[in-house]
Each structure stands twice: as structure tokens, then as C-alpha cells.
Amino acid sequence: MTVVSPVVRTVRPGDPGWDEARAAFNAGVDQRPHHVAEPADAAGVAEVVRAAAAAGLRVVAQRTGHGAAALGDLRDTVLVRNSALRDxxxxxxxxxxxxxxxxxxxxxxxxxxxxxxxxxxxxxxxxxxxxxxxxxxxxxxxxxxxxxxxxxxxxxxxxxxxxxxxxxxxxxxxxxxxxxxxxxxxxxxxxxxxxxxAGPLYGGVAFFPIERAAEVLHAWRDWAALAPEHITSIGRLLRLPDRPHVPAHLRGRAFALVEAVALAPPDAAEWALAPLRALKPEIDTFGPLAPTDVPALHMDPAHPVPFRRGDALLARLPAAALDALLAVAGPDRAPPLPSIELRHVAGAATRSPDAPAALAALAGPFAMTATGMLGGPVGPDEVAAALDELTGALAPFTAPARVPTFAEARPGxxxxxxxxxxxxxxxxxxxxxxxxxxxxxxxxxxx
Ligand SMILES: Cc1cc2nc3c(=O)[nH]c(=O)nc-3n(C[C@H](O)[C@H](O)[C@H](O)COP(=O)(O)OP(=O)(O)OC[C@H]3O[C@@H](n4cnc5c(N)ncnc54)[C@H](O)[C@@H]3O)c2cc1C
The missing domain is CATH 3.30.465.10 (Uridine Diphospho-n-acetylenolpyruvylglucosamine Reductase; domain 3)
Incomplete structure (x- = not known):
């Protein structure tokens, strides 16, 4: 580590801490920038950019490296870690x-x-x-x-x-x-x-054995079509590894899930969610939530993992689209994709915003994202093929646009x-x- 000015530290190849400094949350990406700069404040960021430009280098900002797979060769690029700017x-x-x-x-x-x-x-x-x-x-x-x-x-x-x-x-x-x-x-x-x-919040996850995936996802789709906009929900196939970090009752099992959060008091939310809970999930975690509970609801990994994501914005979700998804990823198949999600986004996000925006209204009511894990027994080509098969199956229903945050594997x-x-x-x-x-x-x- 070198302190090049009062407001910038740099870490270069060979320095102690180099591997930690260049590591991305997506541990499947072995990023090797020219060096890493850690500015202490905005003036430090400006200094890094000026120094890089003068040296004929480029600069990219990265906080977590969730999106690292979309970056290309970083040999001539300074990776700016702005972790210190977190006021x-x-x-x-x-x-x-x-x-x-x-x-x-x-x-x-x-x-x-x-x-x-x-x-x-x-x-x-x-x-x-x-x-x-x-x-x-x-x-x-x-x-x-x-x-x-x-x-x-x-x-x-x-x-x-x-x-x-x-x-x-x-x-x-x-x-x-x-x-x-x-x-x-x-x-x-x-x-x-x-x-x-912030008003009252209510939400949770309903877990069903994956054998019920067709029944549950079709019921969720029918329900979502009429669900009020204060409820955002996700229909999901989740295949959990047989690993110690997974709670014992979920370990090694596969589920069809419905996750939902309602901006509503318990009585109104329970009334709206009743058709889903009437399906009698094996596990039902629904209940009142504090805003600080909500980020954990989806059970995303907290620590770096090697992954590859596939995505599609769906212009519509007819029953045939769910059938197409289940044909390649349902209980009869075991694709190496631990999580396949359909996020219901219809509402404010699919209408033009009040102020102009480069990403205006989303061009479809459902966003699909699927994640494959790398570095395990399944090779990267097999993961890529499973993602291609899934997005291919949904192609007839896909909008000619994407949600950029979910396009993590696509550069440009x-x-x-x-x-x-x-x-x-x-x-x-x-x-x-x-x-x-x-x-x-x-x-x-x-x-
Ligand atoms: C576990 C997980 C859960 C996720 N859940 C969701 C979700 O619920 N909804 C959703 O929409 N997306 C979700 N995503 C996708 C996520 O929003 C994108 O990967 C997003 O780009 C991550 O931003 P980041 O700053 O953490 O990533 P980084 O990899 O640090 O940054 C991504 C890119 O953003 C740009 N960037 C970052 N910081 C700056 C800056 N200061 N100035 C200019 N450009 C900058 C750079 O081009 C950089 O390459 C999820 C991703 C993961 C891995």
C-alpha cells in the first residue's frame, strides 16, 4: 500500500493486500486492474482521475464488484474503491x-x-x-x-x-x-x-416443495395480475445446497417460493395475501416487518460468491411463459441454477417517471433473473448453457429491452x-x- 497524497492510498500488484484490494463480490471474476486507488473523499477521486488521465490510464468506480463480470480487461484501468465515501x-x-x-x-x-x-x-x-x-x-x-x-x-x-x-x-x-x-x-x-x-410493512416468504412449482407459480401469476400496487412479489425456484451455512431444515432441498412485501397494515395485507397462503405452504414466514427486516427477506448471500447471471425483461407473462420456464427448470429438470426469479414490477416502474430519465418506463411487467454458481462441480460452460436454455425458452415473451442492474454479465x-x-x-x-x-x-x- 502506498499513500500517494493525503487523500489517496494506492495498492499495486505485488503490494501486501493486493488480492483483497482487487477482489470483487462476484468471486468468479479475476479482475487485474493497473492498480487500485482508495480515495478518502471526493477531492481524492478527482485527483485519481487527473493522475490516471495524465498517465494515459482509464478509471472505473467499483464499490462491491457485484457488476464486475461486465467489465473488460482492466490492465490499463485504475480501479477506484470509493468505500471511504459513505456518509x-x-x-x-x-x-x-x-x-x-x-x-x-x-x-x-x-x-x-x-x-x-x-x-x-x-x-x-x-x-x-x-x-x-x-x-x-x-x-x-x-x-x-x-x-x-x-x-x-x-x-x-x-x-x-x-x-x-x-x-x-x-x-x-x-x-x-x-x-x-x-x-x-x-x-x-x-x-x-x-x-x-414509512408506514406499516408486512411480508415474508411462502416455501412450497418444488414438486408443486407449476401449481404455485400459476396461482401466483393469476393472483399477481390483480394484486394491488402496494404489494411487490417474486415467484421463485430456489435450490439450496447441502452445506452447513444453510439452515438444517432447508439444506439440500428445492422449493417453489412466493416472496412478497406489502406497504400495508397487517389486516389489509393478510386479506390481499390470503389466496397465496390458502395454498398451504410448507413454511410461511409472513408477518409484520420493520424496514430494516426487508433487505434480508430474499436470503441473498452476504459474502462474495462466484456467479453468473442471466436476465430477461418479460413483455408479458402468459401461462405459456410459465410452462416454458418450468419445462427447462422445473422439478423434472435440475439445471445448475440455484435461483430463478420472476419479479413483478408492473406499476410505477412501468409508467413514465415524473422527471425525465434515461431509463424510462420498464417495457414489461415481470423481470426474470437467474443465477448459476461457478467454481463448484458444475463447469462454467454448463452454467452458461443452462442460462441460455432458460432465456431461450422465454424469448417469445421477452421485451426488446432489459433492466440494466440485472444485466450484470453483459458488457456495454x-x-x-x-x-x-x-x-x-x-x-x-x-x-x-x-x-x-x-x-x-x-x-x-x-x-
Ligand atoms: C446478491 C445480489 C443481489 C442483487 N439484488 C438486486 C435487486 O434486488 N435489484 C436490482 O435491481 N439489482 C440487484 N442486483 C444487481 C445490482 O444492483 C447490480 O449488480 C449493481 O450494479 C450493483 O451495484 P454495486 O455498486 O454494488 O456494484 P459494482 O460492481 O461496485 O458497480 C457496478 C458498476 O456501477 C458503476 N458504478 C459503481 N459505482 C459508481 C460510481 N460511484 N460512479 C459511477 N459509476 C459507478 C460502474 O460502472 C461499476 O462497474 C443484485 C446483485 C447481487 C450480486
């Missing part, structure tokens, strides 16, 4: 949070809840706020409150020449538009997000946005980073 300041009256770009959702949910507010977090407290919000962000309140990207009201960022810029609707409307789902044309050092008032921005949006994002990038110093997981090509 969270909440303005209760304005219902806004100023969040350092190194914060993860676990840093935000509790202080927001103490202020009586809900943050637009996703399915794990470990996700970085910046990478998630800049690329969409489908969370537990997505049907009622929309995408996390649409909660971005202002930001501080560093441009490709190391200039620090304040972005808001008055000063930099086009840049704000780009940040709302289009990724980072610069390196963001702080985001300002709109929070929502092609396929995430339509041609007009890509051209507009490219024009923003040309202004902010004409020399292409800033790299990104879903990089927009310079025009």
Missing part, C-alpha cells in the same frame, strides 16, 4: 438523503427508518447504492414507488478531466437525465435520493436502451468525458 445525511423535512457513493444499502436503510422514511433498496443490504441506483434498481417497493434511478434528484460527480460538478435539475438537467438509469458518465461521489414515508450499453436514448447518452458522455477516461460496466460508446 449518509438525511433531511427529514425534505425527505431526501445525501449518500456517499461508497455506501451500501445497509448503511442507508436503518438511518432512513429511524427518520420514519423508506429507502429504495434492493434484495440485499450489501448492494452498492451507486451502481444499483445509476442502473435502475428494482427493489421491494418498486411497484408502488418505482425504480431507484427515478429517486435520484441530484448528484456530485467527477468528469473525465477531474472536474467536480454538482448535478441537479436546475444546473445540469441533461446530466441528471443520464444518471437516472443511464449509468455513470463520470465518477459519482454523492447521490441525493428522494425517500418515501447495447440492448439496454433504444437507439435514440443511446445517442443521447453518447452526447452526454462526449461532453463529460470526451477522451473516454471513465470506464463503466455498461459503457456507452463515444460518438
Amino acid at each position: 449518509v445525511r438525511i433531511d427529514v423535512a425534505a425527505r431526501r438523503a445525501r449518500i456517499g457513493a461508497g455506501a451500501r444499502w445497509g448503511d442507508v436503510v436503518a438511518p432512513a427508518a429511524s427518520a420514519g422514511l423508506l429507502a429504495p433498496h434492493g434484495s440485499s443490504a450489501g448492494i452498492g447504492v451507486a451502481g444499483y441506483a445509476l442502473h435502475g434498481g428494482v427493489g421491494w417497493y418498486v411497484r408502488a414507488h418505482g425504480l431507484a434511478a427515478h429517486a435520484i434528484v441530484a448528484a456530485e460527480l467527477v468528469t473525465g478531466d477531474g472536474t467536480r460538478v454538482r448535478v441537479d435539475a436546475g444546473r445540469e438537467p441533461e446530466l441528471l437525465w443520464a444518471l437516472r438509469g443511464g449509468g455513470g458518465p463520470g465518477i459519482v461521489t454523492e447521490l441525493e435520493l428522494e425517500l418515501r414515508p 450499453a447495447a440492448g439496454l436502451f433504444d437507439a435514440a436514448t443511446l445517442a443521447r447518452l453518447a452526447a452526454v458522455r462526449r461532453r463529460v468525458d470526451p477522451d473516454g477516461v471513465i470506464a463503466a460496466s455498461h459503457e456507452v460508446p463515444l460518438p
Whole structure:
């Protein structure tokens, strides 16, 4: 480790701690950047960008490395770890949070809840706020409150020449538009997000043996079509490993799940969820929740794992789409995909947001994501083939767009946005980073 200035530490190949410094949450990605820079503050980020540009290097921001699979060769790129920038300041009256770009959702949910507010977090407290919000962000309140990207009201960022810029609707409307789902044309050092008032919450998970997958997922689909927008739910196939970290009663078993969170008091939520619970799940964890309970509900891994994700945004989910999914991933098949999820997103996220956003309304009511684990007995080619088979089976129902946060295995921005949006994002990038110093997981090509 070297301290190159009062506001930046660097770790280079061969330095003690090099492997820890370059490691990504996606442990299947062996990223080897030119070096790792750990700025202490926003001025440090600007310093890193200027030094990299002067040395002919590129720069990429990374908090967790959830999205590491979409980055290419990093040999000539400085990996900026902004973990030190994790201040969270909440303005209760304005219902806004100023969040350092190194914060993860676990840093935000509790202080927001103490202020009586809900943050637009996703399915794990470990996700970085910046990478998630800049690329969409489908969370537990997505049907009622929309995408996390649409909660971005202002930001501080560093441009490709190391200039620090304040972005808001008055000063930099086009840049704000780009940040709302289009990724980072610069390196963001702080985001300002709109929070929502926290009322009563109710939710949980219903576990059914996977042999009931067809009955349960079809019943969930029928129920979801009429479910009020204050309920966000997920239909899921979950195959758990026979490992000590899995609770004994779940170890080595496969389930069809329905997970749901309702922004409602217990009586209203129980009434709305009754048709699902009438299916008599083997395990039913539904009950009142505190906002701080919600990030753990989906049971995502808290520690780095080697994985590959597949994704699709579904333009519709007819019964035939579920049948197609079950034909390749149901109880009669055992694909090497521990988790296959259908997230119900219809509602605020599928309508145009109040303020303009690069990622506007999602083009479909359900988002599918599937995860395969690498490094185990099943080889990466077999995992990739299973993901391809699944997305292929759903292809007739797939929208010509994706949710960028779920497109973790896809480098670049092609396929995430339509041609007009890509051209507009490219024009923003040309202004902010004409020399292409800033790299990104879903990089927009310079025009
Ligand atoms: C266990 C798990 C659960 C998940 N659950 C959800 C979910 O519920 N909903 C959902 O929508 N997505 C979910 N995701 C996907 C996740 O939102 C994306 O991988 C997201 O990109 C992660 O952001 P990060 O900052 O943690 O990742 P990182 O890999 O650190 O960052 C991803 C990319 O974001 C950009 N970036 C990061 N920080 C900055 C910055 N400061 N300035 C500019 N650009 C920046 C960079 O291009 C970087 O390559 C999940 C992923 C995992 C692994």
C-alpha cells in the first residue's frame, strides 16, 4: 500500500493486500486492474482521475464488484474503491438523503427508518447504492414507488478531466437525465435520493416443495395480475445446497417460493395475501416487518460468491411463459441454477417517471433473473448453457429491452436502451468525458 497524497492510498500488484484490494463480490471474476486507488473523499477521486488521465490510464468506480463480470480487461484501468465515501445525511423535512457513493444499502436503510422514511433498496443490504441506483434498481417497493434511478434528484460527480460538478435539475438537467438509469458518465461521489414515508410493512416468504412449482407459480401469476400496487412479489425456484451455512431444515432441498412485501397494515395485507397462503405452504414466514427486516427477506448471500447471471425483461407473462420456464427448470429438470426469479414490477416502474430519465418506463411487467454458481462441480460452460436454455425458452415473451442492474454479465450499453436514448447518452458522455477516461460496466460508446 502506498499513500500517494493525503487523500489517496494506492495498492499495486505485488503490494501486501493486493488480492483483497482487487477482489470483487462476484468471486468468479479475476479482475487485474493497473492498480487500485482508495480515495478518502471526493477531492481524492478527482485527483485519481487527473493522475490516471495524465498517465494515459482509464478509471472505473467499483464499490462491491457485484457488476464486475461486465467489465473488460482492466490492465490499463485504475480501479477506484470509493468505500471511504459513505456518509449518509438525511433531511427529514425534505425527505431526501445525501449518500456517499461508497455506501451500501445497509448503511442507508436503518438511518432512513429511524427518520420514519423508506429507502429504495434492493434484495440485499450489501448492494452498492451507486451502481444499483445509476442502473435502475428494482427493489421491494418498486411497484408502488418505482425504480431507484427515478429517486435520484441530484448528484456530485467527477468528469473525465477531474472536474467536480454538482448535478441537479436546475444546473445540469441533461446530466441528471443520464444518471437516472443511464449509468455513470463520470465518477459519482454523492447521490441525493428522494425517500418515501414509512408506514406499516408486512411480508415474508411462502416455501412450497418444488414438486408443486407449476401449481404455485400459476396461482401466483393469476393472483399477481390483480394484486394491488402496494404489494411487490417474486415467484421463485430456489435450490439450496447441502452445506452447513444453510439452515438444517432447508439444506439440500428445492422449493417453489412466493416472496412478497406489502406497504400495508397487517389486516389489509393478510386479506390481499390470503389466496397465496390458502395454498398451504410448507413454511410461511409472513408477518409484520420493520424496514430494516426487508433487505434480508430474499436470503441473498452476504459474502462474495462466484456467479453468473442471466436476465430477461418479460413483455408479458402468459401461462405459456410459465410452462416454458418450468419445462427447462422445473422439478423434472435440475439445471445448475440455484435461483430463478420472476419479479413483478408492473406499476410505477412501468409508467413514465415524473422527471425525465434515461431509463424510462420498464417495457414489461415481470423481470426474470437467474443465477448459476461457478467454481463448484458444475463447469462454467454448463452454467452458461443452462442460462441460455432458460432465456431461450422465454424469448417469445421477452421485451426488446432489459433492466440494466440485472444485466450484470453483459458488457456495454447495447440492448439496454433504444437507439435514440443511446445517442443521447453518447452526447452526454462526449461532453463529460470526451477522451473516454471513465470506464463503466455498461459503457456507452463515444460518438
Ligand atoms: C446478491 C445480489 C443481489 C442483487 N439484488 C438486486 C435487486 O434486488 N435489484 C436490482 O435491481 N439489482 C440487484 N442486483 C444487481 C445490482 O444492483 C447490480 O449488480 C449493481 O450494479 C450493483 O451495484 P454495486 O455498486 O454494488 O456494484 P459494482 O460492481 O461496485 O458497480 C457496478 C458498476 O456501477 C458503476 N458504478 C459503481 N459505482 C459508481 C460510481 N460511484 N460512479 C459511477 N459509476 C459507478 C460502474 O460502472 C461499476 O462497474 C443484485 C446483485 C447481487 C450480486
